[in-house]
Amino acid sequence: MTEENKNSQLDEVQRQLLDRLAKSDTSGFKQLLVGCRNVNFVDDNGMSCLAHASFKGNREAVQLLLDMGADINLNQHGADYTPLHFAALSGNAHVCRQLLDAGIRPGAINSVQRTAAQMAAFVGNFACVETINNYVTRSSLEYYTQLHGQQTEPQIPPSLLQSFHAFVTDINLHPVRIALNVQSLGLLRILGNLRKTLALMCEKEMQKSHDINELLAFKFHYQGWILAELIRCEEQFKAQHKETGEANKSDFLEMFVKRVLKENKLGQLDYVEYTLRECAREFPVRECTIFRQIALQLGSKDAPPALTILRNAINGMRGFVDEASYCSTCGAEKPDKKCSKCKAVQYCDRECQRLHWFMHKKSCARLLAQSQFQSQPQAKGAIDTAELREELAKLTA
Numbered sequence: 001m002t003e004e005n006k007n008s009q010l011d012e013v014q015r016q017l018l019d020r021l022a023k024s025d026t027s028g029f030k031q032l033l034v035g036c037r038n039v040n041f042v043d044d045n046g047m048s049c050l051a052h053a054s055f056k057g058n059r060e061a062v063q064l065l066l067d068m069g070a071d072i073n074l075n076q077h078g079a080d081y082t083p084l085h086f087a088a089l090s091g092n093a094h095v096c097r098q099l100l101d102a103g104i105r106p107g108a109i110n111s112v113q114r115t116a117a118q119m120a121a122f123v124g125n126f127a128c129v130e131t132i133n134n135y136v137t138r139s140s141l142e143y144y145t146q147l148h149g150q151q152t153e154p155q156i157p158p159s160l161l162q163s164f165h166a167f168v169t170d171i172n173l174h175p176v177r178i179a180l181n182v183q184s185l186g187l188l189r190i191l192g193n194l195r196k197t198l199a200l201m202c203e204k205e206m207q208k209s210h211d212i213n214e215l216l217a218f219k220f221h222y223q224g225w226i227l228a229e230l231i232r233c234e235e236q237f238k239a240q241h242k243e244t245g246e247a248n249k250s251d252f253l254e255m256f257v258k259r260v261l262k263e264n265k266l267g268q269l270d271y272v273e274y275t276l277r278e279c280a281r282e283f284p285v286r287e288c289t290i291f292r293q294i295a296l297q298l299g300s301k302d303a304p305p306a307l308t309i310l311r312n313a314i315n316g317m318r319g320f321v322d323e324a325s326y327c328s329t330c331g332a333e334k335p336d337k338k339c340s341k342c343k344a345v346q347y348c349d350r351e352c353q354r355l356h357w358f359m360h361k362k363s364c365a366r367l368l369a370q371s372q373f374q375s376q377p378q379a380k381g382a383i384d385t386a387e388l389r390e391e392l393a394k395l396t397a
Protein backbone atom coordinates (compact mmCIF):
# COMPACT_ATOMS: atom_id res chain seq x y z
CA MET A 1 0.00 0.00 0.00
CA THR A 2 1.40 3.37 -0.94
CA GLU A 3 1.66 6.33 1.39
CA GLU A 4 -1.19 8.00 -0.43
CA ASN A 5 -3.55 5.07 0.01
CA LYS A 6 -2.82 4.76 3.70
CA ASN A 7 -4.24 8.21 4.33
CA SER A 8 -7.23 7.67 2.08
CA GLN A 9 -10.67 7.23 3.56
CA LEU A 10 -11.66 4.93 0.73
CA ASP A 11 -11.86 1.19 1.23
CA GLU A 12 -10.34 -1.21 -1.26
CA VAL A 13 -13.49 -1.72 -3.37
CA GLN A 14 -14.17 1.99 -3.59
CA ARG A 15 -10.61 2.68 -4.62
CA GLN A 16 -10.80 0.03 -7.32
CA LEU A 17 -14.14 1.31 -8.58
CA LEU A 18 -12.64 4.75 -9.18
CA ASP A 19 -9.56 3.16 -10.69
CA ARG A 20 -11.65 1.21 -13.24
CA LEU A 21 -13.57 4.35 -14.10
CA ALA A 22 -10.35 6.24 -14.66
CA LYS A 23 -9.17 3.47 -16.98
CA SER A 24 -12.54 3.35 -18.77
CA ASP A 25 -12.78 -0.33 -17.84
CA THR A 26 -16.57 -0.44 -17.80
CA SER A 27 -16.98 -4.21 -17.58
CA GLY A 28 -14.55 -4.38 -14.65
CA PHE A 29 -16.42 -1.52 -13.02
CA LYS A 30 -19.68 -3.39 -13.51
CA GLN A 31 -18.35 -6.57 -11.89
CA LEU A 32 -17.09 -4.69 -8.85
CA LEU A 33 -20.32 -2.79 -8.50
CA VAL A 34 -22.23 -6.02 -7.85
CA GLY A 35 -20.42 -6.44 -4.56
CA CYS A 36 -20.65 -2.79 -3.61
CA ARG A 37 -23.09 -2.05 -0.82
CA ASN A 38 -23.12 1.69 -1.08
CA VAL A 39 -22.40 3.70 -4.21
CA ASN A 40 -22.72 6.97 -2.33
CA PHE A 41 -19.15 7.60 -1.30
CA VAL A 42 -16.77 10.40 -2.14
CA ASP A 43 -13.05 10.35 -2.86
CA ASP A 44 -10.55 12.37 -0.88
CA ASN A 45 -11.43 15.49 -2.89
CA GLY A 46 -15.10 15.09 -2.07
CA MET A 47 -15.92 13.90 -5.58
CA SER A 48 -18.60 11.22 -5.76
CA CYS A 49 -18.40 8.07 -7.83
CA LEU A 50 -21.24 9.44 -10.00
CA ALA A 51 -19.28 12.65 -10.53
CA HIS A 52 -16.27 10.61 -11.68
CA ALA A 53 -18.38 8.59 -14.11
CA SER A 54 -19.98 11.82 -15.39
CA PHE A 55 -16.62 13.45 -15.93
CA LYS A 56 -15.43 10.43 -17.90
CA GLY A 57 -18.60 10.69 -20.00
CA ASN A 58 -19.25 7.01 -19.26
CA ARG A 59 -22.94 6.61 -20.09
CA GLU A 60 -23.17 3.01 -18.99
CA ALA A 61 -21.50 3.60 -15.64
CA VAL A 62 -23.66 6.66 -15.01
CA GLN A 63 -26.82 4.68 -15.68
CA LEU A 64 -25.69 1.77 -13.47
CA LEU A 65 -24.94 4.14 -10.62
CA LEU A 66 -28.27 5.94 -10.99
CA ASP A 67 -30.09 2.61 -11.06
CA MET A 68 -28.30 1.63 -7.86
CA GLY A 69 -29.52 4.75 -6.12
CA ALA A 70 -26.56 7.08 -6.57
CA ASP A 71 -27.35 10.42 -4.95
CA ILE A 72 -27.20 13.18 -7.60
CA ASN A 73 -26.84 15.78 -4.86
CA LEU A 74 -24.01 14.11 -3.01
CA ASN A 75 -21.52 16.90 -3.29
CA GLN A 76 -18.60 17.59 -1.04
CA HIS A 77 -16.38 18.75 -3.84
CA GLY A 78 -14.61 21.87 -2.71
CA ALA A 79 -15.52 23.95 -5.75
CA ASP A 80 -19.20 22.95 -5.56
CA TYR A 81 -19.24 21.13 -8.86
CA THR A 82 -22.24 18.88 -9.33
CA PRO A 83 -22.05 15.77 -11.56
CA LEU A 84 -23.78 17.94 -14.20
CA HIS A 85 -20.92 20.43 -14.07
CA PHE A 86 -18.49 17.56 -14.64
CA ALA A 87 -20.49 16.07 -17.54
CA ALA A 88 -20.87 19.53 -19.13
CA LEU A 89 -17.16 20.23 -18.80
CA SER A 90 -16.13 16.96 -20.37
CA GLY A 91 -18.62 17.52 -23.18
CA ASN A 92 -20.93 14.55 -22.90
CA ALA A 93 -24.44 15.74 -23.78
CA HIS A 94 -25.90 12.27 -23.32
CA VAL A 95 -24.68 12.07 -19.74
CA CYS A 96 -26.03 15.59 -19.11
CA ARG A 97 -29.37 14.29 -20.29
CA GLN A 98 -29.21 11.21 -18.03
CA LEU A 99 -28.49 13.40 -15.01
CA LEU A 100 -31.29 15.82 -15.89
CA ASP A 101 -33.71 12.92 -16.25
CA ALA A 102 -32.58 11.75 -12.82
CA GLY A 103 -33.67 15.11 -11.45
CA ILE A 104 -30.46 17.06 -11.08
CA ARG A 105 -30.97 20.83 -10.75
CA PRO A 106 -29.62 22.58 -13.86
CA GLY A 107 -29.47 25.91 -12.06
CA ALA A 108 -27.00 24.83 -9.35
CA ILE A 109 -23.92 27.03 -9.30
CA ASN A 110 -20.34 26.21 -8.41
CA SER A 111 -18.01 28.26 -6.23
CA VAL A 112 -17.36 30.74 -9.04
CA GLN A 113 -21.10 31.30 -9.54
CA ARG A 114 -21.34 29.34 -12.77
CA THR A 115 -24.06 26.92 -13.78
CA ALA A 116 -23.20 23.74 -15.64
CA ALA A 117 -24.47 25.27 -18.92
CA GLN A 118 -22.23 28.30 -18.43
CA MET A 119 -19.21 26.08 -17.82
CA ALA A 120 -20.04 24.08 -20.97
CA ALA A 121 -20.36 27.29 -23.02
CA PHE A 122 -17.04 28.48 -21.64
CA VAL A 123 -15.23 25.44 -23.03
CA GLY A 124 -17.25 25.30 -26.25
CA ASN A 125 -19.33 22.19 -25.50
CA PHE A 126 -22.39 23.53 -27.28
CA ALA A 127 -24.40 20.30 -27.43
CA CYS A 128 -24.24 20.23 -23.61
CA VAL A 129 -25.32 23.86 -23.37
CA GLU A 130 -28.30 23.15 -25.61
CA THR A 131 -29.23 19.94 -23.83
CA ILE A 132 -29.33 21.74 -20.49
CA ASN A 133 -31.03 24.91 -21.71
CA ASN A 134 -33.70 23.02 -23.65
CA TYR A 135 -34.56 20.79 -20.74
CA VAL A 136 -37.94 20.70 -19.10
CA THR A 137 -38.80 18.05 -16.56
CA ARG A 138 -41.13 15.28 -17.47
CA SER A 139 -43.28 16.03 -14.43
CA SER A 140 -43.85 19.58 -15.68
CA LEU A 141 -45.49 18.06 -18.77
CA GLU A 142 -47.77 15.73 -16.81
CA TYR A 143 -50.32 18.53 -16.57
CA TYR A 144 -51.13 18.03 -20.27
CA THR A 145 -51.81 14.34 -19.80
CA GLN A 146 -54.46 15.03 -17.15
CA LEU A 147 -58.10 16.04 -17.46
CA HIS A 148 -58.91 19.71 -16.88
CA GLY A 149 -62.22 21.59 -16.78
CA GLN A 150 -64.68 20.39 -19.38
CA GLN A 151 -62.30 18.07 -21.16
CA THR A 152 -63.48 14.56 -21.85
CA GLU A 153 -59.98 13.37 -22.70
CA PRO A 154 -56.54 14.79 -21.94
CA GLN A 155 -54.62 16.74 -24.60
CA ILE A 156 -51.88 14.12 -24.58
CA PRO A 157 -52.61 10.48 -23.72
CA PRO A 158 -50.68 9.54 -20.55
CA SER A 159 -49.14 6.60 -22.43
CA LEU A 160 -47.38 9.10 -24.71
CA LEU A 161 -45.86 11.23 -21.94
CA GLN A 162 -42.38 9.86 -22.52
CA SER A 163 -42.55 10.48 -26.27
CA PHE A 164 -43.97 13.94 -25.68
CA HIS A 165 -41.10 14.68 -23.30
CA ALA A 166 -38.50 13.46 -25.80
CA PHE A 167 -40.08 15.58 -28.53
CA VAL A 168 -40.19 18.78 -26.48
CA THR A 169 -36.62 18.47 -25.19
CA ASP A 170 -34.89 17.60 -28.48
CA ILE A 171 -32.24 20.18 -29.36
CA ASN A 172 -32.33 19.72 -33.13
CA LEU A 173 -34.66 22.38 -34.56
CA HIS A 174 -34.46 21.39 -38.22
CA PRO A 175 -38.00 21.04 -39.65
CA VAL A 176 -37.11 17.64 -41.14
CA ARG A 177 -35.92 16.38 -37.77
CA ILE A 178 -39.10 17.61 -36.12
CA ALA A 179 -41.16 15.72 -38.69
CA LEU A 180 -39.07 12.56 -38.35
CA ASN A 181 -39.29 12.76 -34.55
CA VAL A 182 -43.08 13.00 -34.69
CA GLN A 183 -43.08 9.77 -36.67
CA SER A 184 -40.46 7.82 -34.74
CA LEU A 185 -41.92 8.81 -31.37
CA GLY A 186 -45.38 7.62 -32.36
CA LEU A 187 -46.93 11.09 -32.14
CA LEU A 188 -48.44 11.22 -35.63
CA ARG A 189 -51.90 10.33 -34.42
CA ILE A 190 -52.06 13.26 -32.03
CA LEU A 191 -50.59 15.93 -34.33
CA GLY A 192 -53.45 18.37 -33.80
CA ASN A 193 -53.42 18.10 -30.03
CA LEU A 194 -49.66 18.28 -29.91
CA ARG A 195 -49.73 21.54 -31.84
CA LYS A 196 -52.35 23.01 -29.52
CA THR A 197 -50.44 21.90 -26.44
CA LEU A 198 -47.24 23.56 -27.65
CA ALA A 199 -49.11 26.82 -28.28
CA LEU A 200 -50.49 26.61 -24.76
CA MET A 201 -47.05 25.91 -23.32
CA CYS A 202 -45.67 28.98 -25.09
CA GLU A 203 -48.52 31.11 -23.75
CA LYS A 204 -48.09 29.81 -20.21
CA GLU A 205 -44.37 30.42 -20.24
CA MET A 206 -44.82 34.04 -21.29
CA GLN A 207 -47.51 34.62 -18.66
CA LYS A 208 -45.33 33.55 -15.76
CA SER A 209 -44.92 36.19 -13.08
CA HIS A 210 -41.20 35.48 -12.72
CA ASP A 211 -38.39 33.45 -14.29
CA ILE A 212 -39.86 33.69 -17.78
CA ASN A 213 -37.80 31.63 -20.19
CA GLU A 214 -38.31 33.47 -23.49
CA LEU A 215 -36.09 31.04 -25.36
CA LEU A 216 -38.20 28.07 -24.37
CA ALA A 217 -41.41 30.00 -25.11
CA PHE A 218 -40.13 30.74 -28.60
CA LYS A 219 -39.02 27.17 -29.06
CA PHE A 220 -42.51 25.85 -28.18
CA HIS A 221 -44.04 28.38 -30.57
CA TYR A 222 -41.63 27.26 -33.29
CA GLN A 223 -42.22 23.53 -32.78
CA GLY A 224 -45.98 24.15 -32.83
CA TRP A 225 -45.61 26.16 -36.02
CA ILE A 226 -43.77 23.36 -37.81
CA LEU A 227 -46.47 20.92 -36.67
CA ALA A 228 -49.13 23.23 -38.12
CA GLU A 229 -47.24 23.09 -41.44
CA LEU A 230 -47.17 19.30 -41.21
CA ILE A 231 -50.92 19.24 -40.62
CA ARG A 232 -51.46 21.50 -43.62
CA CYS A 233 -49.34 19.15 -45.68
CA GLU A 234 -51.37 16.17 -44.50
CA GLU A 235 -54.61 17.85 -45.54
CA GLN A 236 -53.26 18.68 -49.00
CA PHE A 237 -51.96 15.18 -49.37
CA LYS A 238 -55.31 13.67 -48.41
CA ALA A 239 -57.14 15.91 -50.87
CA GLN A 240 -54.76 14.87 -53.66
CA HIS A 241 -55.19 11.17 -52.97
CA LYS A 242 -58.88 11.19 -52.15
CA GLU A 243 -59.96 9.27 -55.22
CA THR A 244 -57.22 6.70 -55.43
CA GLY A 245 -57.07 6.01 -51.71
CA GLU A 246 -53.95 3.96 -52.26
CA ALA A 247 -51.53 6.25 -50.48
CA ASN A 248 -49.99 5.25 -47.20
CA LYS A 249 -51.07 7.27 -44.15
CA SER A 250 -47.62 8.66 -43.41
CA ASP A 251 -46.65 9.44 -47.02
CA PHE A 252 -47.43 13.10 -46.43
CA LEU A 253 -44.33 13.25 -44.25
CA GLU A 254 -42.24 12.54 -47.31
CA MET A 255 -44.04 15.30 -49.16
CA PHE A 256 -43.25 17.67 -46.30
CA VAL A 257 -39.58 16.64 -46.18
CA LYS A 258 -39.23 17.27 -49.93
CA ARG A 259 -40.88 20.63 -49.58
CA VAL A 260 -38.39 21.56 -46.85
CA LEU A 261 -35.30 20.31 -48.70
CA LYS A 262 -36.13 21.69 -52.13
CA GLU A 263 -33.42 24.17 -53.06
CA ASN A 264 -33.78 27.04 -55.50
CA LYS A 265 -31.14 27.78 -58.14
CA LEU A 266 -28.97 29.51 -55.55
CA GLY A 267 -29.12 26.54 -53.21
CA GLN A 268 -31.47 28.28 -50.78
CA LEU A 269 -34.43 26.65 -49.08
CA ASP A 270 -37.30 28.93 -50.14
CA TYR A 271 -40.05 27.12 -48.27
CA VAL A 272 -38.09 27.05 -44.99
CA GLU A 273 -37.20 30.71 -45.38
CA TYR A 274 -40.79 31.76 -45.97
CA THR A 275 -42.26 29.53 -43.24
CA LEU A 276 -39.77 30.54 -40.56
CA ARG A 277 -40.14 34.24 -41.26
CA GLU A 278 -43.89 33.83 -40.95
CA CYS A 279 -43.40 31.86 -37.72
CA ALA A 280 -41.24 34.62 -36.23
CA ARG A 281 -43.74 37.32 -37.24
CA GLU A 282 -46.57 35.47 -35.54
CA PHE A 283 -44.92 35.08 -32.15
CA PRO A 284 -47.72 36.16 -29.81
CA VAL A 285 -45.65 38.45 -27.58
CA ARG A 286 -43.98 41.47 -29.18
CA GLU A 287 -42.54 43.11 -26.11
CA CYS A 288 -39.71 40.71 -25.41
CA THR A 289 -36.02 40.46 -26.17
CA ILE A 290 -36.11 37.35 -28.30
CA PHE A 291 -38.79 38.68 -30.63
CA ARG A 292 -36.96 41.95 -31.15
CA GLN A 293 -33.64 40.20 -31.64
CA ILE A 294 -35.01 37.82 -34.27
CA ALA A 295 -36.97 40.55 -36.08
CA LEU A 296 -33.89 42.73 -36.23
CA GLN A 297 -31.71 39.96 -37.64
CA LEU A 298 -34.27 38.78 -40.18
CA GLY A 299 -34.60 42.33 -41.42
CA SER A 300 -30.89 43.02 -41.71
CA LYS A 301 -29.08 43.31 -45.02
CA ASP A 302 -27.42 40.05 -46.11
CA ALA A 303 -29.21 38.20 -43.34
CA PRO A 304 -28.15 34.56 -42.86
CA PRO A 305 -30.82 31.89 -43.50
CA ALA A 306 -33.83 32.19 -41.18
CA LEU A 307 -33.14 28.70 -39.81
CA THR A 308 -29.70 29.82 -38.65
CA ILE A 309 -31.12 32.95 -37.04
CA LEU A 310 -33.84 31.05 -35.17
CA ARG A 311 -31.46 28.29 -34.13
CA ASN A 312 -28.98 30.79 -32.74
CA ALA A 313 -31.71 32.72 -30.96
CA ILE A 314 -33.04 29.61 -29.23
CA ASN A 315 -29.84 27.63 -28.68
CA GLY A 316 -27.25 30.38 -28.54
CA MET A 317 -24.48 31.23 -30.95
CA ARG A 318 -22.09 28.39 -31.65
CA GLY A 319 -19.22 30.52 -32.84
CA PHE A 320 -17.48 29.04 -35.86
CA VAL A 321 -19.54 26.26 -37.33
CA ASP A 322 -18.48 23.99 -40.12
CA GLU A 323 -21.67 23.34 -42.10
CA ALA A 324 -20.18 20.12 -43.43
CA SER A 325 -20.39 18.48 -40.02
CA TYR A 326 -24.19 18.35 -40.16
CA CYS A 327 -26.58 15.89 -41.76
CA SER A 328 -27.69 17.39 -45.09
CA THR A 329 -31.24 16.19 -44.48
CA CYS A 330 -32.09 16.79 -40.84
CA GLY A 331 -29.30 19.01 -39.51
CA ALA A 332 -28.13 16.48 -36.89
CA GLU A 333 -24.62 17.11 -35.63
CA LYS A 334 -21.67 14.86 -36.48
CA PRO A 335 -23.52 12.30 -38.61
CA ASP A 336 -21.87 8.92 -39.20
CA LYS A 337 -22.40 8.40 -42.92
CA LYS A 338 -21.26 10.04 -46.13
CA CYS A 339 -22.52 9.89 -49.68
CA SER A 340 -20.41 6.99 -50.95
CA LYS A 341 -19.94 8.59 -54.37
CA CYS A 342 -18.90 12.18 -53.75
CA LYS A 343 -18.09 11.93 -50.03
CA ALA A 344 -18.93 15.63 -49.88
CA VAL A 345 -22.22 15.42 -47.96
CA GLN A 346 -23.03 13.66 -44.71
CA TYR A 347 -26.06 11.85 -43.35
CA CYS A 348 -27.26 10.25 -40.10
CA ASP A 349 -28.30 7.04 -41.81
CA ARG A 350 -29.68 5.52 -45.00
CA GLU A 351 -33.10 7.04 -44.39
CA CYS A 352 -31.70 10.58 -44.28
CA GLN A 353 -29.68 9.86 -47.42
CA ARG A 354 -32.71 8.47 -49.22
CA LEU A 355 -34.82 11.50 -48.34
CA HIS A 356 -32.19 13.89 -49.70
CA TRP A 357 -31.39 12.03 -52.92
CA PHE A 358 -33.97 13.90 -55.06
CA MET A 359 -31.89 17.08 -54.49
CA HIS A 360 -28.44 15.61 -54.10
CA LYS A 361 -28.53 13.60 -57.34
CA LYS A 362 -28.33 16.91 -59.20
CA SER A 363 -25.03 17.87 -57.57
CA CYS A 364 -23.37 14.56 -56.61
CA ALA A 365 -21.40 14.18 -59.86
CA ARG A 366 -20.31 17.82 -59.81
CA LEU A 367 -19.16 17.56 -56.17
CA LEU A 368 -17.21 14.40 -57.00
CA ALA A 369 -15.49 16.10 -59.95
CA GLN A 370 -14.72 19.08 -57.76
CA SER A 371 -13.10 17.01 -55.04
CA GLN A 372 -11.08 15.02 -57.60
CA PHE A 373 -9.91 18.24 -59.21
CA GLN A 374 -8.92 19.68 -55.86
CA SER A 375 -7.01 16.60 -54.76
CA GLN A 376 -5.14 16.13 -58.05
CA PRO A 377 -2.22 18.59 -57.69
CA GLN A 378 -1.62 17.41 -54.14
CA ALA A 379 -1.58 13.78 -55.24
CA LYS A 380 0.96 14.58 -57.93
CA GLY A 381 3.18 16.45 -55.53
CA ALA A 382 2.99 13.64 -53.05
CA ILE A 383 4.67 11.10 -55.29
CA ASP A 384 8.22 10.42 -54.27
CA THR A 385 10.69 10.69 -57.15
CA ALA A 386 12.64 7.68 -55.89
CA GLU A 387 9.42 5.69 -55.89
CA LEU A 388 8.72 6.86 -59.41
CA ARG A 389 12.17 5.83 -60.60
CA GLU A 390 11.64 2.43 -59.06
CA GLU A 391 8.31 2.06 -60.85
CA LEU A 392 9.90 3.08 -64.13
CA ALA A 393 12.74 0.63 -63.61
CA LYS A 394 10.21 -2.13 -63.06
CA LEU A 395 8.38 -1.21 -66.24
CA THR A 396 11.51 -1.16 -68.36
CA ALA A 397 13.04 -4.29 -66.87
Ligand SMILES: [Zn+2]
Pocket: 327, 328, 329, 330, 331, 332, 335, 347, 348, 349, 352
Ligand atom coordinates in the same frame (compact mmCIF):
# COMPACT_ATOMS: atom_id res chain seq x y z
ZN1 LIG B 1 -30.17 13.16 -40.59
Ligand SMILES: [Zn+2]
Pocket: 339, 340, 341, 342, 343, 344, 345, 360, 363, 364, 365, 367
Ligand atom coordinates in the same frame (compact mmCIF):
# COMPACT_ATOMS: atom_id res chain seq x y z
ZN1 LIG C 1 -22.91 12.43 -53.46
